[in-house]
Amino acid sequence: MFQETMATKLNFPVIIFFYLIYLTCVLNANPVKMEEMKKEMDYFMNYGYLDEKGMEKYEQMKESKDMMKEPMIMESHKKAVMVFQKMNRMAMTGEMNDKMHKMMEAPRCGNPDMRMGEPLKPKRAKRFAVLCNDNKEYAKVPKRHITYSILNESKSMDSDTVEREIRRAFAFWIKKTNFTFSQVQNDGYFRISFETGVHSNEKESSGFDGEGMRLAHAFDFHGRSPEGYQAIHFDDDEDWVVQNDGINLLQVATHEIGHALGLAHESFIYDAVMTPLYRYRPFFGLFEDDVKGVRKVYDGGDEDAKNCFRNVTQIMSDMNITMKES
Ligand SMILES: [Zn+2]
Ligand SMILES: [Zn+2]
Secondary structure: OOHHHHHHHHHHHHHHHHHHHHHHHHHHHHHHHHHHHHHHHHHHHHHHOOOOOHHHHHHHHHOOHHHHHHHHHHHHHHHHHHHHHOOOOOOOOOOOOOHHHHHHHHOEOOOOOOOOOOOOOOOHHHHHOOEEEEOHHHOOOOEEEEEEEEEEOOOOOOHHHHHHHHHHHHHOOOOOOOEEEEOOOOOOOOEEEEEEOOOOOOOOEEEEOOOOEEEEEEEEEOOOOOOOOOEEEEOOOOOEEEOOEEEEEEHHHHHHHHHHHHOOOOOOOOOOOOOOOOOOOOOOOOOOHHHHHHHHHHHOOOOHHHHHHHOHHHHHHOOOOOOOOO
16 A cells, blocks of 8 residues: 555656656647648649649648648658659658758759649749740740840849849850840840849749748740740849859859740759759859750750640659559
8 A cells, every 4th residue: 555655656747747748749749740841842832843633732731730631742742752852863762851851941943843733724824834835835935036134233243243144144055056145225035133022923932032042033924925025033132143152143044044945944963054953163054954955945846845744643654653552
């Protein structure tokens, strides 16, 4: 009897202690995991890794505490992770890892890595119309001589330097393609501007995000009608520089001009100018892949354009990815 009472007395605080730890785990682990999951899903959604159904489900359940119990969301996440891993020549575990988290936080272009969903919904058309137009053809610029305008000033770089660096960026493309470019006052076919946050009636998810992460994007602003134009936006919360002590304007501009000409992203691992992640390169120029991309868009014929409308499921089958039963 005495022993029993002692045991109860001794165990009571211990039980309470473990119960509190248990409660802490149950109450805290899930929100942390949920936040992480949301960050990953936002990334996958913004950069084209989710299929239409997964995207809709995620948008519906984003704020629900049961989000991670929804099989369609978990499967979309796993598929996206696998495609991301395959594209970047990593082991296809379907599970996130530290390297991927780091890649996802690196400064990058705001354009999607893949064009998802079929058919296109008008509200998303402008974000995905970089590679192909709505007629399932390559999104070609309808002329070889292209005018461009620089519409405003940057907070971090004087206008003369901006003009010079943009001119140098066009020069890379002039050297390797049949295009020529000239600057005009306001209504050029390519319209370059410095913007901050959510801007120009764009969706919140494609807006800029302060310093770091999303640096720039380029897209067909008004559809590819004769009076349409290409917008090239730079995030003016970045510190734009000519060297490596901020974000190098010349290198980012060269990439965005590639989009405006109709090119999409290459895999992260390659050195091509059209890879989505930014890294400063001391010896900078177009790679063979970039030039090949332009030739394919302009000289390859539109039968290749069937690739324009791949969704994540088709990409998985092209890449020979099968989802293992888990
Ligand atoms: Zn890009
Ligand atoms: Zn923009």
